[in-house]
Amino acid sequence: xxxxxxxxxxxxxxxxxxxxxxxxxxxxxxxxxxxxxxxxxxxxxxxxxxxxxxxxxxxxxxxxxxxxxxxxxxxxxxxxxxxxxxxxxxxxxxxxxxxxxxxxxxxxxxxxxxxxxxxxxxxxxxxxxxxxxxxxxxxxxxxxxxxxxxxxxx
Amino acid sequence: xxxxxxxxxxxxxxxxxxxxxxxxxxxxxxxxxxxxxxxxxxxxxxxxxxxxxxxxxxxxxxxxxxxxxxxxxxxxxxxxxxxxxxxxxxxxxxxxxxxxxxxxxxxxxxxxxxxxxxxxxxxxxxxxxxxxxxxxxxxxxxxxxxxxxxxxxxxxxxxxxxxxxxxxxxxxxxxxxxxxxxxxxxxxxxxxxxxxxxxxxxxxxxxxxxxxxxxxxxxxxxxxxxxxxxxxxxxxxxxxxxxxxxxxxxxxxxxxxxxxxxxxxxxxxxxxxxxxxxxxxxxxxxxxxxxxxxxxxxxxxxxxxxxxxxxxxxxxxxxxxxxxxxxxxxxxxxxxxxxxxxxxxxxxxxxxxxxxxxxxxxxxxxxxxxxxxxxxxxxxxxxxxxxxxxxxxxxxxxxxxxxxxxxxxxxxxxxxxxxxxxxxxxxxxxxxxxxxxxxxxxxxxxxxxxxxxxxxxxxxxxxxxxxxxxxxxxxxxxxxxxxxxxxxxxxxxxxxxxxxxxxxxxxxxxxxxxxxxxxxxxxxxxxxxxxxxxxxxxxxxxxxxxxxxxxxxxxxxxxxxxxxxxxxxxxxxxxxxxxxxxxxxxxxxxxxxxxxxxxxxxxxxxxxxxxxxxxxxxxxxxxxxxxxxxxxxxxxxxxxxxxxxxxxxxxxxxxxxxxxxxxxxxxxxxxx
Numbered sequence: 001x002x003x004x005x006x007x008x009x010x011x012x013x014x015x016x017x018x019x020x021x022x023x024x025x026x027x028x029x030x031x032x033x034x035x036x037x038x039x040x041x042x043x044x045x046x047x048x049x050x051x052x053x054x055x056x057x058x059x060x061x062x063x064x065x066x067x068x069x070x071x072x073x074x075x076x077x078x079x080x081x082x083x084x085x086x087x088x089x090x091x092x093x094x095x096x097x098x099x100x101x102x103x104x105x106x107x108x109x110x111x112x113x114x115x116x117x118x119x120x121x122x123x124x125x126x127x128x129x130x131x132x133x134x135x136x137x138x139x140x141x142x143x144x145x146x147x148x149x150x151x152x153x154x
Numbered sequence: 155x156x157x158x159x160x161x162x163x164x165x166x167x168x169x170x171x172x173x174x175x176x177x178x179x180x181x182x183x184x185x186x187x188x189x190x191x192x193x194x195x196x197x198x199x200x201x202x203x204x205x206x207x208x209x210x211x212x213x214x215x216x217x218x219x220x221x222x223x224x225x226x227x228x229x230x231x232x233x234x235x236x237x238x239x240x241x242x243x244x245x246x247x248x249x250x251x252x253x254x255x256x257x258x259x260x261x262x263x264x265x266x267x268x269x270x271x272x273x274x275x276x277x278x279x280x281x282x283x284x285x286x287x288x289x290x291x292x293x294x295x296x297x298x299x300x301x302x303x304x305x306x307x308x309x310x311x312x313x314x315x316x317x318x319x320x321x322x323x324x325x326x327x328x329x330x331x332x333x334x335x336x337x338x339x340x341x342x343x344x345x346x347x348x349x350x351x352x353x354x355x356x357x358x359x360x361x362x363x364x365x366x367x368x369x370x371x372x373x374x375x376x377x378x379x380x381x382x383x384x385x386x387x388x389x390x391x392x393x394x395x396x397x398x399x400x401x402x403x404x405x406x407x408x409x410x411x412x413x414x415x416x417x418x419x420x421x422x423x424x425x426x427x428x429x430x431x432x433x434x435x436x437x438x439x440x441x442x443x444x445x446x447x448x449x450x451x452x453x454x455x456x457x458x459x460x461x462x463x464x465x466x467x468x469x470x471x472x473x474x475x476x477x478x479x480x481x482x483x484x485x486x487x488x489x490x491x492x493x494x495x496x497x498x499x500x501x502x503x504x505x506x507x508x509x510x511x512x513x514x515x516x517x518x519x520x521x522x523x524x525x526x527x528x529x530x531x532x533x534x535x536x537x538x539x540x541x542x543x544x545x546x547x548x549x550x551x552x553x554x555x556x557x558x559x560x561x562x563x564x565x566x567x568x569x570x571x572x573x574x575x576x577x578x579x580x581x582x583x584x585x586x587x588x589x590x591x592x593x594x595x596x597x598x599x600x601x602x603x604x605x606x607x608x609x610x611x612x613x614x615x616x617x618x619x620x621x622x623x624x625x626x627x628x629x630x631x632x633x634x635x636x637x638x639x640x641x642x643x644x645x646x647x648x649x650x651x652x653x654x655x656x657x658x659x660x661x662x663x664x665x666x667x668x669x670x671x672x673x674x675x676x677x678x679x680x681x682x683x684x685x686x687x688x689x690x691x692x693x694x695x696x697x698x699x700x701x702x703x704x705x706x707x708x709x710x711x712x713x714x715x716x717x718x719x720x721x722x723x724x725x726x727x728x729x730x731x732x733x734x735x736x737x738x739x740x741x742x743x744x745x746x747x748x749x750x751x752x753x754x755x756x757x758x759x760x761x762x763x764x765x766x767x768x769x770x771x772x773x774x775x776x777x778x779x780x781x782x783x784x785x786x787x788x789x790x791x792x793x794x795x796x797x798x799x800x801x802x803x804x805x806x807x808x809x810x811x812x813x814x815x816x817x818x819x820x821x822x823x824x825x826x
Contacts, residue, residue: 026295033210033298041210049203079247083273084203086295 003145010136011148017133022126027089028150046130049088053123056081060116064109074112075104081119092122190305191216194238198228198256199245199271204294208243208271211298225251232264239266240308243292246272246279254286261287265315267307271296285430314419319377321413378420385409386420395428 017023034041056077063074082097096118103111137147195217199205205221212219220239222228225248232239242260246253257268270283273294283291289307292300378386389406390398400418407417 029295029297030207033207033214035214038210045203045206045210048206052202076247076249079273080201083245083247083294084201086273087201087204087207089295 001139001143003140003143006136006140006143007145007148010133010140013133013136014150017129021091021095022129024089024091026086030088031150043134045088046134049084049090050123050127052084053081053093057116057120057123060119064113064116069107069109069112071104071107075101078104090123090126093119093126096122190308193217193305193308194220194240195243195304196220196222196228196231196239196241197243198222198225198248198253199243200224200248200250201245204245204296208296208301211296211301212243214298215302217301224248225253225256229256229259232260232266236264239264241304242266242268243304244268244270246270246274246283254282257283257286257288265311267311269304269307285426287426314415317413317415318419321411321416382407382409382412383420386417386424390421390424 018027030042030045038044060074060077063070063077078097078100082094082101085091085093085097096115100112100115100119103115140147195212197205197208197212197219199208199221200223202223205223209219209221220231222231225244228242228244232242242256244253244256248256253270253272257270260266260268267289268287269290269292270288271292271294272279275293280291289311290304385407386403389403392406393399393402398421400414400421403421404412404414404417
């Protein structure tokens, strides 16, 4: 596939991610941080996020498996997930976190469990999306092309 | 797609300097034009994603970044290398330590600017940050633009300190000498000697160091001695906290060599302190004299306070040598958590501020806060309490020693918090260095007894003055030793979050017997104190000493005499009660152990005591003494000031079961 086509595909794909709220402007901020000195910064940070979120989701699942749910602890985990997801710009994940926190306040176990399920889904989704995006980028680079600037897309 | 990420990041040393960084750093060392490039930032966050992103952003700003994912590690890094960092960025929610505690610790020990961050943008949390002394609060996700300007906080802080240091150098010298001359009553000349010498040494060391460095990045230190601070507080009170402007304060103080800038920065800190004591919403019912001005930010991290209140106190003869020693011993030792909270840290509201609600004595920063405890505030008791002040202030601090004691005791009424001094004690005990022992031993004693009563939660201990040690947040009470009369008056117990309770372990009484009868029991706590002068010392953790018993000041007095606590003395201090979270009533002690009888938020207390008749027997509203859970609560290091305040306020509101008659205090009731 020629580079131009790949680049166009990349642009379309990126646009869709933003339009569907998988990513928000914070992701663009991160992209700005990446430079020649740190060419893999985004990949690195995103990897960190997914590892951490997996751990948090496991902790959350475990917390709800307890006979007595410790809502404070749950809230703490959700708060952290909210912080990290918002830092990388994973908007949908962040939104579910916000919803889950209010269920926590109300100590609504059902609501929380539904949110937890949603969190797992959203995290998985955005992970796949980003993996696709990175793969496309690698292909473009391998073909000698360059990645267009995200900012210019919008 | 996975790249090796930084797992559980251990703090990395300054990143491999890129050419920019290297040169920037050099520039920093020389303190010159490349600033703010090379600014040495320590960023603490348990979230690895955020931590990495922040690190990258800060690097892009050309700062020298060190990242750390645990607060304890960050603290030890800061301690090992006191001048190794210029500014700290910390997350609020961390598993091993509350971000606010770290904030206070850093402010106290190292006096570095700290910026808080959180995904939480709720007003309360932000307010908490401000109250604890954060110089800024960033909402996550943090953008790089927000980070570019953090250097302003560094410059601001240094500029103020530098000026203060320059100006106050001579003043301190004079103060010190004054102190010495009054130190006749010190029991242990060694103590005195060491204190003085250590203070001198410290000052001497600090000043030349600071002076040599002309770079704005160096941080000069102001030394606000006990006397100086007392004068300051007296001036502030005279003017009225709302009208206290640096210029006027300076004029009133009439201290040669002191500049308006020195006063201004000190005033700012004082306000912070006051605010912290009283919580966010100042319920200013105090009559003109609320010493504790809720609005003012608490004097939290007053690193510069070296006041040795104890010393002052003992000098004035208020404290007997042994009590002084006892206090010191106990004070210095930081009480271990929880268990030591025997003192019901009384509501924060109980601030003994007889005259100047908040004299804070901040001991050597290194001294306390080992535990990352909240700031220790020592309240100094203004030594000169003018009679007219009495009128104003509900607490009549000036009164004779007897008053002082009373006052303290009265405070106990409020949920027994009074023990602010406990925290002080802690500091006392602690340091060899000396500056700590400020708290007169007598002071400490009362605190010790606090523990005794803890757990009683009996609301009606008539006999217990209820010195509760302020909640963990360590109330610091500084008693200016030099002022004999005043000692008692200005105890403002300030409880620093989390520390106070610990410190006071023995001393605080939690009960604020609702019917504090002055005669009977106000001083009950004192009784205890006298009896156990040294008992509780072990409970004191120097680090936690944040609050020193106010009451203990007059330990000697209490025990034996009947106090006549003028209404004004006792109470006063209107702490806004609204703010307190429910935390524990005990904890409230910590916050403000001011007795503000009069204004406290208790609307229904007619007696607000303090209202005006300083000289008449005061009816102290008795507060219910929280029950035993004080103890546990107090001890918890998690006490935040807010909580304490909340508790305190709550207590106040609930309180009022009786009125305390302060016609005479008897200390016998102190249960130890």
